[in-house]
Each structure stands twice: as C-alpha cells, then as structure tokens.
Amino acid sequence: MSAALGEIWRNRIFYLFALPFAVLTILFGVWPIVLSIEVSFTASATALKPSPTWVGWANYATVLADPLFVASLGRTLVYTVLSVVANVGVALGLAVLFDSTLLKRGNLFFRLAVFLPVVTPDVAGYVVWRWLYDRSFGAFNAALAGLGLPAFTGLSSPDTATLSLLLAELWHHTGFYMIIFLANLAIRDRALEEAAVIDGADAWQRWRWVILPQIRPALIINTVYALIQFLKTFTVVVVMTKGGPNDATNFVSYYAWQLFDQGRYGEATAMATVLFGLVVVLSLGVFVFGDREAAR
C-alpha cells in the first residue's frame, strides 16, 4: 500500500498533467453514463429527486413491451444496415477511383468535393437537403420535371422518407470513410501488383486478390465506425422529418429523445442502455468476425 502511495507521490507531476483530462472525462463521460444507467432503474417522476424510487427492471420491461419501441428498433437496424452498405460501398468505389491515375490532376478537386460535406455543419447540410426535396421550392423535383420524369415524394411520403434521409446522410458522411480507404490504399505495397501483372493476373484478379486483402483494416474500421454512426442517427431526423411521416423515420435515438423531452426519464435512459449494448455487441462482432476472416 505504502509502496503504491510512494509511486504515486514520486509521479505526482504526471497526475497533475492528467488531472484536467480526468476531471472532464469523469464529469462529462463516465458520470453521465453511470447516471443514465442509474436513472433507467428508477421511476421517471422521481428520477431527478435526491432519493428516487427504485423500480428494478420495470422500465426495461415497459420499453421492450412497447410496440412503438420494437418497431423503432427494427427500423433503426434496417436503416443502419442499408446505410453502412451504401456509405462504405460508395466510399470504397470513390476511393479506388480517386486513387487511380486515371484522373491525373483532377484527383485533389474530386477528393475535396466529396470531403467538404464532412466538415460542413450537419444542421446546415440537412436543412439545405430538406428544402432540396421540397415540392414547391426544391431543385430535386424541378430537375425531375425538367427531364420529364415523375415527381419524387421525398420526405412527404413514408415510402420514400427513409431513402431521402439515407441519401442526405450519404452526402454528409461518405467522404469520411473515403479518406480512410484512401489512406489505406496509399500505404499498400505496389510491388505486389507488379508481381501479379507479371504472373498474368487481370485487373479484376489484382483487385480481388492483391489490393482488397491489403485494405481489410480500413474496411473493418469503416464498418465499425459506420455502424456506430448510423445506429445513433439523430440530427438528420430532427432537421428533416421529426420522425415522420407516420413514424417512418422514428429511429431509436429520436424516440428516446422524445420520451426524455416528455419527462419519461426512466424509459428514455433504458432505451439508451439498450442501444449502447447493441452498439458494443455489433462493433465487437465486426472486429471478431474481421479477425477470424483475416486468420483463415
């Protein structure tokens, strides 16, 4: 014990360096999570009081028995899968294209064009997209009409609202995954491709058997990042649809926020915990699956 204390005292300057970081991490990282889990076991009406009423797993039972939540969870999972595939797929395609020498000097311009939305404040981007889809103001339908094509119902119909959000989010996010692919492509071993050419491999074989295995790390990281990103889809819903029409875009984050806003703290935090568990399990799953695939 005293040995440990002695070590701490000898290294007190490092504790001093780490102190502000530790304070912020605990206050605004660890404490909120603990608090959230704690609140999820209390009755909403008493959640903010000094001595809340403990209700055990009641909030979790309520939440899991709530058909709206179950529907919302299913919707979130479908949206997440579609978005992960679309974003990572498009990002990979664009990275390969922009990494090739086919575009010569255009490369930087194209990268900037696709990456600019990543640093554009999401609220601003989604506000513009919301109006792009608008029936009377929007450029989208005006362009379709100009081409003689039928109108796109966009955010106003439950059938197309999800797709509309997906496209807007693709615009905002895919550039981020693209630069991770590009960074990975830049450090690959090009000599292997030359060797493959000498061995008579065609373009597809080089891509599939030489390049793709080398960008597996970026593929795994991007998939995990995208999973975390789209499981918690929120801003785009707030800006563009408010969960509608007909709950078609009412994803778990937004639903939880609505409950929180209504003072149903217990249920809202129970949903948060469920979603957190899902994020952890799915992310670990991708990592483990990716590792096993790599080991084969």
Added chain:
Amino acid sequence: MNGVGRTHPLLRFAAWAVALPVAVLFLYPYWWMMVSALRSTREIMSAPLRLLPERLDLSIFSEISRIGGVELWRYALNSVAITGASTVVGVVVTALGAYALVRKPKLPGFAVLRWGFLVAIMYPYMLLVIPVYLVMYRLGLLGSYSGIVLFLALGPIQFFLFEQFFRAIPKEVIEAAVIDGASEAQILFRIVLPMAAPVTATVALITFLINWAQWFPVMLISTTPDTYTLPVALLSMNGELGANFQGIMALAVLVTLPIAVLFLLAQKRVMAGMAAGAVKG
C-alpha cells in the same frame, strides 16, 4: 506511378465520366444554397433551378438580423467564442492528459482512466448528451457558457492524434534528457511540446471544425437562446411554422461559409489528421 497496366484513353474518359457528375452532385447543394439566399421566395418558386440570382440583393441579411428575439451578431459571437474557447481548452487538456497516459501507462488509475474515456466515446453521442443535462443540472452549469465549453472540449479524434504522436517519440530522446538532469516539466515544455507543434495545429484545426458544427449539446445545456450558436439558431429557424425560406438559406450560408473556407485553406492537414485520428494505433 503507371507500373500496373497502361491507361487506356477510353478508360480515362470513363473515369472522368463518373467522377465529374459525382463532384457536381456533391457540390450542387452549396451552389443552390448560396443562390437561394439571394433570391426572394417568389423568385425561387417560379424557377427553383436557376443557376444565378436575378440580382445581387443582400438585404436578406438585415431581414434576419434578429432571430427568436436575439440579435444575429450575438449568435455569431457565441459561435466564435464557444468554438474558440472549447478548442483551446480541449487542446491543452487533451495534450497534457494523453502525454501523461502515454509516458506512464502503468501508474495506478491511468489504465482505468483510459478505459473510461474509451467507453464514453463508444456511448452513442446523442444519448450521452441527455444524461449530461442531468450532470449540468447537478453542477449548476445549465445555461452557462462554461458548461457548454467544458462539455465540447474532449473528443476521440483529438485524443487519438495526440496519443499516436506521443507514442511515436523515441524513448532515447526522453531518456537522454532525464540523464542530463532535466525535470519532467522541462522535458514536457522544452522538448516534447516544441516537437508536437504540428500535431497540435492539426488537433486545434479539427476541434474547431467539429465544434463549430455542434448543436445538440449547445441547445440542451442552454436555458435561453442567449447562448445559442449559429447552427442552433438555424435549427430553430428551420423549425418555425411558415418558414422564411430565403432567410433560412442565408443563415445556412453563414453557418457553412466560414468553415468551408477554413477547411479549403488547410485541407491537407484536416484530411490527413482525420484519417490518422480515426485509424487509432
């Protein structure tokens, strides 16, 4: 560079035929936003696709000089102040913290601290912000600038960039300084931090870009619109009934333009930094 295969002119044409429309699609919303900010609602409704405004009329900016009872300049000032302050606090706190954790990972409590941080950044952000409201309430920081600034200070990319950099410093450099009798403070301020100037600039830049865009924590911790930033003002304006379309586009330009210019000036650093910060060691 052209070791693999010979580039066929047809192939090159095909590449441009894909890349160019992609770039146009990604950039068009910006153009439409800027043009729409200069056109009256009636003009937009009659021709949504017009590529240039009918005339150069900037009067919309005086029209939106008050939003939700607060002066526009106040939102702008809040944006600059909150983003700037949270960037400075974030860079200092993260640099010191990451340095301590990398230099002495085995000290009691340090591993736990690192894990706590990692779990916190894994937690779905929007759902973390909700209990942060409760924390701010208990700390008496609701509605305060300091509450907003402190919450925005830490972020994953910032931490990973510093951690990576400090890990890459050769042990010999530090050991030599220790043998020369330098104190830990001297090592940090005379040797390590001067070396870290480029990574510090990158982290500051990325933190600024990220925090400029933040809206949910700002909205949640605020108790009145007096502490709102530009994106929050834009969101509340967009949510109004009978929305002023031209005004919304003008405000969206104000939210976007400064950050787009900053990014284009420092694009190399930002893109390299974001890629490196995401692909943690």
